[in-house]
Amino acid sequence: MLEGYKDRFYVLIMAMGDSILVFTSFLLANLLYGFLDYGILLPSNTFVLSISFASIGLFFFFDCYSFVKRKRIKSILINSVLALSLLNVSQLFVNSLGFILFTFMIQVVLISLFRFGLWYRSQWNMGQKKVWVISDDPDETNTIIDKVLNHTNGWFELSGFVLSKDFKKLYAYKSDLDVILICASVKDHHKKEIIDYFSSAKKEILFIPDLTDLLVATSEPQQVHDMMVYSIQPSTLSRGDHTLKRLFDIVISSCLLVVSSPIMLLLYVIIPLTSKGPALFLQERIGLNGKSYFVYKFRSMEENAEEETGPILARDNDPRVTTLGKWIRATRLDELPQLFNVLQGEMSIVGPRPERDYFIQQFKDKIPQYKQRFSVKPGITGLAQVLGNYTTSVEDKLRYDLMYIRQYSLVLDVKILLQTLRVILQRDQAKGVRISSFAPPKELTVPSLKINKQRKV
Known part of the structure; x- marks a missing residue:
């Protein structure tokens, strides 16, 4: 419940910051135009306020208010710039093209700095987490290690991987363990035991959901008498x-x-x-x-x-x-x-x-x-x-x-x-299926518990 309030407070701060920065961009653009002796006056206060509040809606639709933690800064900035582009297109019938371009450039600088600051703060708090992968399938292990090592720079440091039956041996490496990543190949009874164990050890747990997990994640909590139940509706549209x-x-x-x-x-x-x-x-x-x-x-x-x-x-x-x-x-x-x-x-x-x-x-x-x-x-x-x-x-x-x-x-x-x-x-998202899979470092051989501090992402 408290986490929900934190989420909404975070979004509120971001929305307020965006609208203030968009409003500020108009003031700075007007000052710059005046300095250059173009004689362009600031649009009406009503118009500027309307555009400032409209920016919140565009940022929302471009998913700029989801959490920046563990996201690619490139995607965050591109989404923000696209939202600002559409925002300024709406001014073509009100302001001159020169004034719009000045405003847009200032907005891009201000919003990008704001987004980068939030992203950097999140990385400072949550970055460089030492990750252990728990998997029972060698092919899956290669794939997951590939994804961890190629994730956005600064978030994860791969420490090693281990079979699910050996997960308690990780206690010896607790100083090199911040996050556990449980793969889909781990059976349910092992998964429950691993989650209970590392929850008690106050470690973050990431796990790849199976389809049952997805059904539960999208279900609705209800009450039958004094009993809590989850309602799972059919996977279809009304x-x-x-x-x-x-x-x-x-x-x-x-x-x-x-x-x-x-x-x-x-x-x-x-x-x-x-x-x-x-x-x-x-x-x-x-x-x-x-x-x-x-x-x-x-x-x-x-x-x-x-x-x-x-x-x-x-x-x-x-x-x-x-x-x-x-x-x-x-x-x-x-x-x-x-x-x-x-x-x-x-x-x-x-x-x-x-x-x-x-x-x-x-x-x-x-x-x-x-x-x-x-x-x-x-x-x-x-x-x-x-x-x-x-x-x-x-x-x-x-x-x-x-x-x-x-x-x-x-x-x-x-x-x-x-x-x-x-x-x-982002043309890198349009590449085809890779023929060969990633080969993990030699130090990380199932069920090895060796530490690899050289490969960071």
């Missing part, structure tokens, strides 16, 4: 949510088609000129309730790329991708024709990404809960695309997809749609 989502899809896809039509026309002409084959191609995908449909895409690979190999997932530095294809994949322009799929009712703007039946059968054999993704329409963008990337594992993407379905709201759709702009700008 009839009202479906209607609202459909209206959102029609409006947004229509607007995006109008805005992007010059780009689509240009690509339709250029793609056949730069590589053999048509500009567009159709591919069968599985949608709502497991029904198949054909998705439209701009061709980014050589024609008949899978004729010899059969269906395979796109890889990092995939030789089948054309020179132009690398660029349109990185900027997600190859997905633009799917706006027609949205208008036809086969897809949504936001939702789990559609997949081919060939891969779905493999995923369902490994992860039976994968079929829950088909309770909503597939989307052009989604929570997994905003928070993950092409190299994110199927299991991790499924966690994001199920979290989206269970926490759906129109506000969430708008936030995901706006944050897709950041994904387009």
